[in-house]
Amino acid sequence: MNRQVSILGFAGSLRSGSYNRALLCAAADLVPKDAKVEIFDLEGIPPFNQDLEKSMPEKVKEFKARIRSADAILMVTPEHNYSIPGVLKNAIDWASRPYGDNSFEGKPVAVMSASTGMLGGARAQYHLRQVFVFLDMHPINRPEVLVTFANQKFDEKGRLTDEKAKELIGQLLEALVAWTRKLKVG
Ligand SMILES: Cc1cc2nc3c(=O)[nH]c(=O)nc-3n(C[C@H](O)[C@H](O)[C@H](O)COP(=O)(O)O)c2cc1C
Numbered sequence: 743m744n745r746q747v748s749i750l751g752f753a754g755s756l757r758s759g760s761y762n763r764a765l766l767c768a769a770a771d772l773v774p775k776d777a778k779v780e781i782f783d784l785e786g787i788p789p790f791n792q793d794l795e796k797s798m799p800e801k802v803k804e805f806k807a808r809i810r811s812a813d814a815i816l817m818v819t820p821e822h823n824y825s826i827p828g829v830l831k832n833a834i835d836w837a838s839r840p841y842g843d844n845s846f847e848g849k850p851v852a853v854m855s856a857s858t859g860m861l862g863g864a865r866a867q868y869h870l871r872q873v874f875v876f877l878d879m880h881p882i883n884r885p886e887v888l889v890t891f892a893n894q895k896f897d898e899k900g901r902l903t904d905e906k907a908k909e910l911i912g913q914l915l916e917a918l919v920a921w922t923r924k925l926k927v928g
Contacts, residue, residue, distance in 0.1 A: 747777040747919045750812035754819045754830025756785050759900065761856040761892035765911075766818045768902035769854065772912045777919045779816060782808050784833045795840040802836045809837055809845040814852070814922040815879070816915075821857045821866035826873070838877055846877040850925055852918040854887035854911065856895070862888030880925060882917045885910045 751769060753762040770779040786801045798806070809815065820827050837845045853870055855863025867888065874881050887910045889895055895904040902908060 747813045747922050749777055749779045749814045749816050750782055750808050751779045751816035752782045752784055754827045756829055761896060762818045762820045764896050764900040765854055765856045765889060769911050772908060773915050774919055784829055787833050790832050790835045806837050806845040814850040814918050816852050819855045819863060819866045819870055821863035824865045825869045826866050846879050849879050850918060850922045851879045852882045852914050856889035856892040858893050860890055862890035864888050882921055885913050887911055887914050
């Protein structure tokens, strides 16, 4: 597989000034040359309703198609009450359904998080990693990108200013690209 690795990234926050979305944008700039990060906005995905599984809302159909066509996934999660925010879990639940049509199955995945607290969303990341088990995804373990005290790590335009975080994001994406190539070649 010599072509560019396509990574689909999404952030679990709809907030206009979201640190997690800003982190995802930083990743899109730091991605290795042999890969690209495309961003999917979760805004507009309705609350999950199993009655609609067989006639999914258009936004969900689009989300599932984008996941399927990507080589790898990058999830960026805030931490809400020590866990994954509902916005992210809701989107994941849609894309994993109907049973037997889980769009995430077999995909390599990397995680990042940003929080205003001192643990940088670690608890949410570990909950998300548990969800990857049932989704049958193949996560990157290291490096862990946990942006602590996020309100101090971005400038007024939402650009990441923390050099250490940038370095770790670069390493994470390199690991994701290498892992994706390994899985695809078999
Ligand atoms: C409902 C709610 C619950 C939160 N719970 C946590 C938490 O458990 N741990 C944490 O570190 N920050 C928590 N926060 C603070 C978030 O880290 C902070 O709002 C962050 O900016 C959210 O990410 P965003 O900027 O991408 O929206 C919480 C925020 C909200 C709104």
